Amino acid sequence: MSALAVPGVQPSVRTGLSALFEPRGIVLVGASSTPGKLGAAMAESLAAFAGPVLHVNSRPAATPGVFGGIAEAVAASPEPVDLAVLCVPAAATADALREAAAHGVTAALVCAGGFAEAGGAGLEHEAAVRAVAAETGIRVLGPNTSGFFVPRRDLRASFVPGVAGLHAGSVGVVAASGGVNHVLAFHLERAGVGVSLGVGIGAGLGVTAPDVLEYLAEDEATAAVALHLETVADGPRLLDAVRRLSARKPVVALVVGRNDVSEFAQSHTGALATSWRTTRAVLRQAGAVVVDDETALVDAATALSGRRPAPREAAAVGLVTAQAGPGLIIADHLHGAGVPLPRLADESQRAIAEVLPPLTFQANPVDTGRPGPGYDRVLGAVADDPAVDLLGIYAITEPVLDLAAALKDAGVDGVPAVIGVDGPECDVWRAREAAAGLGVPVLAGPSALARGLAALAADARAQHLREGEDDGAAARWPSDGTGPLSGPWDEDRAKALLDALGIRTPERRRAATRAEAHAAFAELARAGGAVAVKLLDASVLHKTEIGGVHLGIDSAARLDAALDALEAAGASAFLLERMAEPGVDLVLGARRDPVFGPVVVLGVGGIATEVYADVAVRSLPVSRRSALAMPDELAARELLHGFRGGPELDAGALADAVQALGGALLANPRIAEAEINPLRVTQKGLVALDAVVIEPADTPLTVEEDA
Amino acid sequence: MSALAVPGVQPSVRTGLSALFEPRGIVLVGASSTPGKLGAAMAESLAAFAGPVLHVNSRPAATPGVFGGIAEAVAASPEPVDLAVLCVPAAATADALREAAAHGVTAALVCAGGFAEAGGAGLEHEAAVRAVAAETGIRVLGPNTSGFFVPRRDLRASFVPGVAGLHAGSVGVVAASGGVNHVLAFHLERAGVGVSLGVGIGAGLGVTAPDVLEYLAEDEATAAVALHLETVADGPRLLDAVRRLSARKPVVALVVGRNDVSEFAQSHTGALATSWRTTRAVLRQAGAVVVDDETALVDAATALSGRRPAPREAAAVGLVTAQAGPGLIIADHLHGAGVPLPRLADESQRAIAEVLPPLTFQANPVDTGRPGPGYDRVLGAVADDPAVDLLGIYAITEPVLDLAAALKDAGVDGVPAVIGVDGPECDVWRAREAAAGLGVPVLAGPSALARGLAALAADARAQHLREGEDDGAAARWPSDGTGPLSGPWDEDRAKALLDALGIRTPERRRAATRAEAHAAFAELARAGGAVAVKLLDASVLHKTEIGGVHLGIDSAARLDAALDALEAAGASAFLLERMAEPGVDLVLGARRDPVFGPVVVLGVGGIATEVYADVAVRSLPVSRRSALAMPDELAARELLHGFRGGPELDAGALADAVQALGGALLANPRIAEAEINPLRVTQKGLVALDAVVIEPADTPLTVEEDA
Known part of the structure; x- marks a missing residue:
């Protein structure tokens, strides 16, 4: 029985992630008024939601507004109820989901742990939830997540009380872990950009990271996406989602699991980790900016929430700094990240020299010293330089300096810019607010600015490398002379495949007998140079380790010695090749x-x-x-x-x-x-x-x- | 004429860095009341100082309290004037210093640029300043620095207005650059630890980084030191200062200049960079914790401002986390930094299992889930585990959770601890304030906590490796059979030195002629195995590149071929050696x-x-x-x-x-x-x-x- 089959309960049906992230009404199952209980914390977080939030508790006290069952709650709602938030134990989850679905609820958040990751009875609980989801079509976020939030809709389905203070922002957060979703949200809030949507995937039983990435591609409030990954269940689908999303907005990804913490990781995720290096590489190929830790994730997402750079193989930075020491830290970091700081054109330098005293460095970075009159002209000259793709501005804040005003006066709309500032917290916030009006991100500290600029360059490079993505890379098996698709594959046959693929191999002869080997040697040696003689056997993968390779054979006597050794190693056939050039x-x-x-x-x-x-x-x-x-x-x-x-x-x-x-x-x-x-x-x-x-x-x- | 020779001007003399950082009175030369001028900003910063601050301007307006000369100002001071702060151009600096010194001033801050780093007339200005310093003994900080501050004395000699808000703290900052000194101070303020003394060395004409490090060793308000280096003038002195300081308190060092930004760096520092890798290595050897950027510098200094760990080769972390996802980030980072997270003893795990539900991971990290009653016992069990040297605690803040109270209840005084928290800014501050009472540092974010814990482990390791620093490493030239100290050094002689030093070499023979070579070959080959034959010439450093090395010689005929080739390459003597084993x-x-x-x-x-x-x-x-x-x-x-x-x-x-x-x-x-x-x-x-x-x-x- 699908939810759609229940007549009359809901006036219309909202499905997919819209039901989850844009519900009209919410039913909170396991609501509590006991301080400290998850159901109470969740009730408090949901209280700010403008639509109806119905509280359900199977043992309702005589509390007004708490219903004994989901049916009763949904019936009492003035609006359709699209989302069920479940603060009930694992064992009670499947039944609650079934009841919710039966009454028109199409999405659910399941916070509890104790499913597959716990083993034992948890496996059965998980199977039951999967069965209900398959049967009813209800979309389940979780289990094992602290929730999600959409601050601009005052929708905060989280049992972390601090989310009440989160403001609407422009970065979408998709985190493998509910905890990390919160960490990123608090850091992005502190960075002044805030989140558009923050989701902790948890066990990913129903809603997965690719689902949310697809949703964010269409979400107009989201300018950039921060992605946190622990393990990947469906690699191709993830890459497809990142590819399509990053074509529209920047995606920054942090992959945890460089080092082996598998026992702990498994207890947390219930899944085995794949290769960290591969995950990072293919995400980058799919268009993501890949970073090393959550500090860099926040800096990169903040920088990329502003104007997006155009695709460029090596986007170059023009850096204007009011202090040389921090400027050196930034330049050092950018060089290390492979981001060029090109010497400015003579014309740009002349324009700058009209403003700055001759003592400062004006080639790039431009060391303005304490910014004074004409500072906007310096910014303009750097931004207009033909070699500059990205503008980085750094200053220790001073009352005399309004970076945003200078940037506005400079009229550098065409060039993506990031500002780095340091100073008392309130000055940093003032700079952020002023720059926000121009859509220019502000980061605190030289290294943070450098990380932000490097992220812009990485995004430009990833988008550049994706151009012409579909040319000539398709599946292709050569038709010319490589025999059947199947093996066995000895070295001769493997090299025949390479020949057919257009990959050069040394000239070679196959020899089934010693006599054939001598004839082949004579032929190959005719052109001069020595010959390699190898054991030829498809079942031997590591010839060298068993003495199956003899190099530098330059006489019949040496060939015989090599053949003796190969026969002793079990060879019944030989491969002779001309020795290759060094390299x-x-x-x-x-x-x-x-x-x-x-x-x-x-x-x-x-x-x-x-x-x-x-x-x-x-x-x-x-x-x-x-x-x-x-x-x-x-x-x-x-x-x-x-x-x-x-x-x-x-x-x-x-x-x-x-x-x-x-x-x-x-x-x-x-x-x-x-x-x-x-x-x-x-x-x-x-x-x-x-x-x-x-x-x-x-x-x-x-x-x-x-x- | 030294300053001491001027009678009657000052009642007593305060010298050295005490005069700079603990002055009784200050004269500000180049004071201004024009907003935006450096002399005005400096006057504003110095206004909070409790002692007399005399303003001098060579063109005094009819402003009350502004003197036309240093002599006049010093004479008018109710207290001895130890420090002159100079906001005058480079060209006027030497004269001002001389006048100040003549009136008993023993320390000076010179903010201006335009000295050696600017070339031209700047070289003369610098020479003049050096001459005055040498003549009078006045200690000069700068030139080319934005100053220093000692918040606990309300002494802020900086033209960055934001320093007015800096609170007294426990980290000493010694930065090559005035700008970076301010950056670090603002970041340490935000991290809740603050600075005890913050100094920008600038050009280092007089006061150098080692001078300040020596001062900080004696400064009781300083618990840990953050050091920022660009170039190093006197390497051995720096290492000596770091060695002595780190024996008493932790030193964290950031070395800028991994990548080549030499043109810009030179314009800034006027000095050539030495090897970044060498600088980092020898600082680490001298006892410093070396970090990669200023974000890590702040996190490490914050963590090390708390209880210092005991020397330990591989200090191990016990990690208690309320959220698994951030815990995984921390564990991953620590593994990468080589910091062990040992499996807790069975006894510890039993104690933890009495408190936590069976679903959580309890071996280390300990995943507490949402902390509840008994959380302090978990902390205690981890801290008491025999394998645990350092305690790391992470949680997303919640009103129900007072980490500091739990830590206090746990009674884990013996183990250095660092807390990582995330949440709304005000919650993070509350956690900081509560933990400050216990002397436990608080960092925001899982990566920050991991960086802090890694810094504690690095400090423990550095101190461990320094134990027994002086044994057996002295200068020693072997007396046995290596001839005179001087060369020329061909390979035979170099190897004789190694033999004398107890470093094994292959058995070898020197041969001046082909006949000697054949005799040597016969001798060496007698034991079996092939022989290497090399050109022997002290003037040839790269034998291989000119065909001067022939390996695997196993017959007289091959020896002759090798000797032919060596003679063709110019050899007049040969070295024959037994071939070494593989490895x-x-x-x-x-x-x-x-x-x-x-x-x-x-x-x-x-x-x-x-x-x-x-x-x-x-x-x-x-x-x-x-x-x-x-x-x-x-x-x-x-x-x-x-x-x-x-x-x-x-x-x-x-x-x-x-x-x-x-x-x-x-x-x-x-x-x-x-x-x-x-x-x-x-x-x-x-x-x-x-x-x-x-x-x-x-x-x-x-x-x-x-x-």
């Missing part, structure tokens, strides 16, 4: 992530990927721009650009290889993983020295294990 | 840092040191504990502990090598640098495969160049 070794792999599905991983060979976890990751399909940007994300990128007279990476060829290998994985569901290790950067271009293709899907890429 | 290569160097003097640098071989800048640095002499801790500071430390069946590092032998090599550099002033590259970790212990000794001092270690 820098990369690792390129495509595999199926348990959460996000097909991904490609690029790293530097040797210890870099494993010990330093220095990898670039993309979900598939990957756009050409995004593939081209992968090597630049490696900490060791300088190795790829003529390091110590070494070779220069052909970035286009690498992007080709990334897209081709990724396309093959997408096209062939039998393949669990394909890895080229090493993929060598040489003076003559990229060459794949070894390759492994694995099926079925049971072996994750080792480079993706976080340290 | 993991380290780099160990001792060199003279231009700022900090003798240092040792340890890194992993290959690209790790250069590309990832993964190095551990120590100033010399280095204590055994500190030397032992070096490999653990490498990001790649897992390589040294049986990585993939590889060898295990003998940490004691490495510490021996660090101290021996460092001792040799300390003992022999002729040596600029000694580097062992590689120093291989093998199953049979450490072995030095190549060594270079360089004199004179003109070639810095390349691994110390920051990326």
Whole structure:
């Protein structure tokens, strides 16, 4: 029986997240008047709501306005009741939901814990709730969350009393944890931007983070979104939601779980964590700005709640600072974040020199010293500089200085700006209020300003890399000469696949016998140079470890010695290859992530990927721009650009290889993983020295294990 | 003529930094009544001072109380005038200082810029000021600083009006920049701890950061010190001051200049930056807690203003959190910072289980859920756990929860504790005030709490590593068979030095001719295994790059081929060595840092040191504990502990090598640098495969160049 089948109870039906976040009436089940009880705290929070809030308690005291049942409460409501807020134990939840749904309620907040995360009877409670939700269609937020709030509607469904003071703001908060939702709301309130909607997902039994992200895409009051993630249940759906939302407004994401705190995490979320590094990488690829902690999340969301920057590969900052010391902190941070502070054009510097004394630094940062008359002209000259995409302004507040007025006088509407101020709390607030009128965010402190500016640049870059997202990255299995889709895949066959994908391999010969090996050696050695001889066996994944690789074979005698050794190691077939030129070794792999599905991983060979976890990751399909940007994300990128007279990476060829290998994985569901290790950067271009293709899907890429 | 030679002007003389920070009377030179002028802002800030503040202006209007000269002002003062605050241009500074000194003033604050950092005439102005200071002994703070403040004495010598609202606190701030001094003061005020003394060093012409650190060591109002550094003029003196101060109170240091912003930095400081990485490492060695930005500096100083932890190699945190989501953020951060969260003892968990419902996680972190009755017993059980050194408490504030009262009831006086809270601003302040009564610092937000706890652990570790600081690390040049102190140093001689220092080298033979080389080969090969043959020439630093190293020589024919090649590369002498076992290569160097003097640098071989800048640095002499801790500071430390069946590092032998090599550099002033590259970790212990000794001092270690 669906809620729609109940006639006459509700005059109209509001469904989906509108019922949750824009209810006409609310029924609070488990309402209490005993101070300290959750049901009492929730009642107090909901008291500010303009529509009807009906209180239900199964053991109603003789309190006026408290109903003994949901039916009675809904019937007494002057408005349709769309939302049920449940402050009842886990064991009582399913029944309450069923009763609510039966009376036209289409959304519910379930605060209690004690479901799947607790094990035991909790598993049954959760199954019962799922069954009711499936049966009735009621949308459940929770369980195990402290709630949500929409300050502009005076709707605060939270048992944290402090939410009463939250003002309407422009940042949407979607937090895995109810607690973190509150933390972010209080910090955003303190930052002067406030929240449009704050949601703690909790166990995510019904309403999930992607659901809320989709809702926020349409929510006009939301200028930017702060996303907090612990574990991800449905990776592709999350990425899709972030992709579509970030196309419309900035999304900043904090992913918890860099380090192994799995026992505690599991007790909290009831789910296993996936790779932190992969989650961050694919969120970034989907258009999010990824940050390191909740301090940075608040600074970034605050900065991005103002004017959004245009897509730009490397958005450059023009920085105007009234104090050199804080300016140095900001410049240092921006350099570290890869955000350019370009030298201003001569014309801009001339304009600035007309205002500032010659003692100050005027090239960028512009050190104004104590701002005086003409300060607005300095701001204007920096904002108008052709190399400047973003304007950063820092000052210790002074009564003589009205930054917002100067900014207004400067007329720099076209350039996204962020102000950093320090001073007594009241001066900071005055600056915030003045700048709010111009839509310019204000952050307190040089590092906060730097984090905000870096977030603007990261958003501009993420949007730039998404352009042309759909070109040429589709599933593609080569038709030319690679045999059936299925294995077994020995190195020769894996390399034939690479050949067909256009990824260069060394010239090679397969040999089933020693005689064939000698003939192959003679052929390969004819052109000069030594030969590599390897064991050829699809069942051996790590040839080197069992002595299955012999390099630098330059004579028949050495070949015989190598063949002896390979036969001793169990070889019944051999692969002979011309030795490759020297160069820098990369690792390129495509595999199926348990959460996000097909991904490609690029790293530097040797210890870099494993010990330093220095990898670039993309979900598939990957756009050409995004593939081209992968090597630049490696900490060791300088190795790829003529390091110590070494070779220069052909970035286009690498992007080709990334897209081709990724396309093959997408096209062939039998393949669990394909890895080229090493993929060598040489003076003559990229060459794949070894390759492994694995099926079925049971072996994750080792480079993706976080340290 | 020194100030002391002027008779009769002052009844007594107060000298040194007491005159600056505890003046009896002040003369303000360049006082103004024109709003917006520096001299007016300074006059306003100084107005709150209880002692006499005499105003001087060379063009006095008919304003009562403004004197036309310093002499006149000092004569009119009812108290001795110890401090002159100068708001006059650079060109007028030296004369004003001279006049002040002549009338018994022993300290001065010089705010103006336009000295050496400006070049040109500024150089002359600076020379003049230096001359006056040298002649009269007057202590000059500045030039180019916005001043200092001692809120508890109502002494605020700053032209930033907001300082009027700063309250007396317990953190001493020593900032390279006047602006950053103010930033830190405002942030510490907001954090609820406030400053005891805040100083912007500016150009540091007279009073330097070490001077103020020494003063703060004796200042009873100062519980912890926040240090901001841009460039360091006198490295050894700074380290000495930090060493002595941190032995008494915690020191937190922020070093700006990770990235190259040299042009702007130079315009600001007039000095060249030294290595950021070295500065941080040696500060840590000297006992400071080193942080990454000013947000972390404030959080760390706030946390360390409470009870100081006992020295401990790895101080462990017991974390009690009322919300799991923020708890996960804290635990994740602490794990990343290497701070253990040990599983609580069964007894502690039993005590906790008596209070908390079975659904919560109780092993550490302890997830209390919404705190209720018995919460104090949970805190007590965690604090009393034998594995717990530090107590972290987190909660979103609620009216029902008085953390400070619970903490008091728990009676956990013995364990340093930090509270993290979130909620409306007024609730956070209430929590701060309540906890202040117990001497427990309060931070806002889970990441802030984590940063604070990590700072406590870092302080405990720094103090632990300093114990036994003076043992066995002295200058020591081996007397046995290494010839004269001076070079030239070819590889054979460098290795003889290592032998004498007790650092193992492979068995080797020197050969002046091919015949000698063949004889040496026969001898070395007798024991089995191949031989390395190298060019032997003290003038060649990079043998490999010119083909001067031939490995794996296993026959007379191959030896001849190698000798041919070496002769072609210019060799007139050869070094033959037995090939070493495989293993993991380290780099160990001792060199003279231009700022900090003798240092040792340890890194992993290959690209790790250069590309990832993964190095551990120590100033010399280095204590055994500190030397032992070096490999653990490498990001790649897992390589040294049986990585993939590889060898295990003998940490004691490495510490021996660090101290021996460092001792040799300390003992022999002729040596600029000694580097062992590689120093291989093998199953049979450490072995030095190549060594270079360089004199004179003109070639810095390349691994110390920051990326």
